[in-house]
Amino acid sequence: MKIAIVGAGMAGIGTLRYYIDHINIDDMEIYIFDDRNSAGIGYPFGPDDDALLLNQRLKKMTLEPWDDKKEYVKYLKETEPELLNHEFITRPEFGKYSKDVFLEYIKDERVKFVPSIVNDIDVKKDKYVIKTDNDYEVDVVHLCIGQLPQTDIYNLKDIKKYIATPFPIEDHSELLLNSKSVGIIGTNLTSLDIIMYLYKHNYKNDIIVTSRSGTVPFIRGNEAEVSIDVNALKNKKDITIHDIVEIFKEETKRQGIDFKFIKKLNEMPVLETLKYQLNHLDTLGVLEETAEELSEVLREVWNDLSLEDKKYYMKHIKGVHGQLTGPFPKMTAEKIVELIEAGQLTYVSGVEDICYNDEFVIHSEDGDYSAYVMVSAVGPNLSGKNLADENNASPLVKTLLEKGVLEVDELGGIKITYPEFSVISEAGVLERMKLYGNLVSTTHINNSGVNLILKKIPQSIEEIFHGDDGEEGTLS
Numbered sequence: 001m002k003i004a005i006v007g008a009g010m011a012g013i014g015t016l017r018y019y020i021d022h023i024n025i026d027d028m029e030i031y032i033f034d035d036r037n038s039a040g041i042g043y044p045f046g047p048d049d050d051a052l053l054l055n056q057r058l059k060k061m062t063l064e065p066w067d068d069k070k071e072y073v074k075y076l077k078e079t080e081p082e083l084l085n086h087e088f089i090t091r092p093e094f095g096k097y098s099k100d101v102f103l104e105y106i107k108d109e110r111v112k113f114v115p116s117i118v119n120d121i122d123v124k125k126d127k128y129v130i131k132t133d134n135d136y137e138v139d140v141v142h143l144c145i146g147q148l149p150q151t152d153i154y155n156l157k158d159i160k161k162y163i164a165t166p167f168p169i170e171d172h173s174e175l176l177l178n179s180k181s182v183g184i185i186g187t188n189l190t191s192l193d194i195i196m197y198l199y200k201h202n203y204k205n206d207i208i209v210t211s212r213s214g215t216v217p218f219i220r221g222n223e224a225e226v227s228i229d230v231n232a233l234k235n236k237k238d239i240t241i242h243d244i245v246e247i248f249k250e251e252t253k254r255q256g257i258d259f260k261f262i263k264k265l266n267e268m269p270v271l272e273t274l275k276y277q278l279n280h281l282d283t284l285g286v287l288e289e290t291a292e293e294l295s296e297v298l299r300e301v302w303n304d305l306s307l308e309d310k311k312y313y314m315k316h317i318k319g320v321h322g323q324l325t326g327p328f329p330k331m332t333a334e335k336i337v338e339l340i341e342a343g344q345l346t347y348v349s350g351v352e353d354i355c356y357n358d359e360f361v362i363h364s365e366d367g368d369y370s371a372y373v374m375v376s377a378v379g380p381n382l383s384g385k386n387l388a389d390e391n392n393a394s395p396l397v398k399t400l401l402e403k404g405v406l407e408v409d410e411l412g413g414i415k416i417t418y419p420e421f422s423v424i425s426e427a428g429v430l431e432r433m434k435l436y437g438n439l440v441s442t443t444h445i446n447n448s449g450v451n452l453i454l455k456k457i458p459q460s461i462e463e464i465f466h467g468d469d470g471e472e473g474t475l476s
């Protein structure tokens, strides 16, 4: 029985260790593919500047959410106990742990690490052929290939002073730190990382953060207790998106918070909202914890919602839900406030276009701005027509879409079954080809977090061997 794991980032490591620790079959051979530099760390957690912080409290981070949620804390106790005094630590620190886990598991004699990027996969009747420099014929494939490259909204990729992929940020230090001004496209967490990097390195010139909407993520509030019966709600298969919003409103009202608080935060200019949030961390904590609990409900009921409900969520709620469930540390907010007050950092919203003419020119509703270097901090574009176009190219995904092995989901991203995570190809469901991570985030909704992605992997693997009915599957 041959198993291929394509990608050795977080999902790949999780898949590998679940097979090794839990799947007991004879003659199992596992091939895990990735390039040597990324294997064991994936995109966000590689060696880099220590201005880049985890966006989760360290005690919530784990590479083993099914057996030992405290594994990372235990690892730190043994290796770097002083880090346990920090609430948030750096992403490269987490990468050291993931790399150690990876190196440990590939020692197993059933595992072969192939240090190559996969270019193509052929689907045969009962087999898959993984194509790198050599061909590998296998029975099962787990695609753990992370996210597509960041989208190039303004088609700037050919300009030398445009940074399309910001990490590792150390690779761009000279360009960034010597620039007369730095522009950033997007206001999300990646944009905060870039600002924090500039701050840490004492960058003194102008920073211009551009976006269409003008909203910024929220600050992580204080830890809070909320009382939502997640398990009962998860089983309410007829629940609607409007019911979930009502539950959110009821819970926050019970805790003395007016739902309009959120709208108010988003209507304020960036400086004002950040200062206001810093003074209301208890309120934010309750809202964020409530949104987090309801996220868990949403992930379970999502695929039973009507298409209309899903589209409503995508259009009207996803943005603010993301602000509440992907907040950033308070100490980052304090530095952003400092930079805005010093007149060094400007947020420009209502951006209509960015072009290049010796320098980058940002056209916005409020007038034009310029920057010498421009960094992209927007995520990948998962929508159908952009998913594999030249500005979002990921060669393997593009090839598999062209061959009909992968298909674009109506809501964006790639079509899979849930909770099996089997790829739905043009020819039907491929029960032994699984796909996890950002590319399936329209089905495994709001899955941006290591433990969220990993939590679902055991069920998807077990289903290969035992099927839904508990009977052994075709492979054993």
Ligand SMILES: Cc1cc2nc3c(=O)[nH]c(=O)nc-3n(C[C@H](O)[C@H](O)[C@H](O)COP(=O)(O)OP(=O)(O)OC[C@H]3O[C@@H](n4cnc5c(N)ncnc54)[C@H](O)[C@@H]3O)c2cc1C
Pocket: 006, 007, 008, 009, 010, 011, 012, 033, 034, 035, 038, 039, 040, 041, 042, 043, 044, 053, 054, 055, 056, 091, 116, 117, 118, 119, 144, 145, 146, 147, 190, 396, 436, 437, 438, 448, 449, 450, 451, 453
């Ligand atoms: C900037 C940033 C910061 C983040 N911070 C956090 C955080 O603090 N906490 C958190 O929980 N989550 C965080 N996330 C979310 C995070 O990306 C995921 O939780 C996690 O890394 C996703 O795991 P993955 O395995 O899907 O992707 P990755 O960990 O990125 O792994 C994908 C791997 O697949 C490999 N690959 C791709 N294509 C091929 C191919 N064709 N052949 C072989 N290998 C291939 C890549 O080289 C890569 O190593 C962050 C995300 C980003 C972008």
